[in-house]
Amino acid sequence: MTAADPVRDHDVVIVGAGPVGLLLACLLAQQGIDVVICERRSGDDLRSRAIGIHPPGLAMLDRAGVGAAVRAEALALSGGEVLSRGRVLASLSFPADRAVRVLPQQRTHALLRQRLDELAPGALQAGRTVRAVRDEGGFVRVRVDVGNRRREITAAFAVIADGVHSGLRATLGSDWRRRPGRAGYAMADVPDPSAGTRALLHCEPGGLVESFPLPGGMRRWVVRAAAGSDLSSADGFRAAIRGRTGDDPAIGSGVVPVAFVAAQHLTRMPVRGRTVLLGDAAHEISPIGGQGMNLGWVNAGRLAAALRSALGQGEADLGDYARAALRAARTAQSRCAFYMAMGAPSRGLPLTAREAVIRALGSAPFREWATGLVTMRGL
């Protein structure tokens, strides 16, 4: 707690211990800021989600003191090929200092949790559901359910990182606007001892098929839903890959593909007084491009600096943070909408034009720029 205001319980209360809330908590705790993080789950989040960690995200993990542990477990992706109709349209290689790391979100999450426990034991309070956050002018009041009991916490600032289905966003009066880019996909992580270190992106007439090597001899396949494809079973999933790419990966009949809808939304009001929306609660970024968690981390880094300065000066103006966070989210969403369009089902002239665009992006004059684009340069 800052000496200036002894009535507050904490400097900052964070709602949600996903990867973004956890990273922010680590950054704040490292700066000596008194932070508490309320998480409604008591156990682990077992959903299979992010795998890609881009250079700006890794820089934030380094800042939080967890980068070395992530590097030790992650696979370093050396680059990848974009293909269509049996031809390689573009081949990108990531420079050593801009390698994309691949690590399942559950592991990244566990390492962040461990780091927070080292930095601020007891800061993570599990089994606590936040029901309301009220800005009282000079501080925030947070209503929390702990089992059947109701508690109140006060803090100088509240950061709401409660995910894409944020229950608190609407209660703050924040908007949630749809942005371009929406489609259905299915994915499956399967054993593949020869997975290598390169990604394959098939932008086929029948729709996108992506495959990424994972650590531990695994591979993730992602297939875009399209008319005529049944992606709900292992056999249908495998048949779609075979039909579109000619590859026939060993996907056992016991594998259950996970369906998901990639969509994009944004709030134009990530900051309201002393309350901030962060991570997926502030911006839904299509998983095609793998940028949502990374962008949440980058904005967590910006927010940690802004909160430190606001707490030091005893003021509540986070306007510069809000503008920078919004700009970055809009840029990431535009890039992801472009990636999704490159993998939509297509035929005839539009397909030929799309292939020409991808070829141009992979050609010598544009290759470095395209590599920067996919590795989140400038965000």
Ligand SMILES: Cc1cc2nc3c(=O)[nH]c(=O)nc-3n(C[C@H](O)[C@H](O)[C@H](O)COP(=O)(O)OP(=O)(O)OC[C@H]3O[C@@H](n4cnc5c(N)ncnc54)[C@H](O)[C@@H]3O)c2cc1C
């Ligand atoms: C299939 C898929 C693949 C993806 N791949 C990538 C990728 O490769 N790279 C990438 O950068 N991103 C990727 N993403 C996106 C990434 O998973 C999200 O951006 C990331 O999980 C967002 O983190 P978060 O901390 O903001 O929210 P979440 O991870 O959703 O965490 C929110 C937390 O808040 C808690 N909570 C909710 N309500 C309350 C409450 N009232 N009180 C207390 N706690 C609460 C929840 O229990 C949860 O723990 C992918 C997403 C999907 C679906």
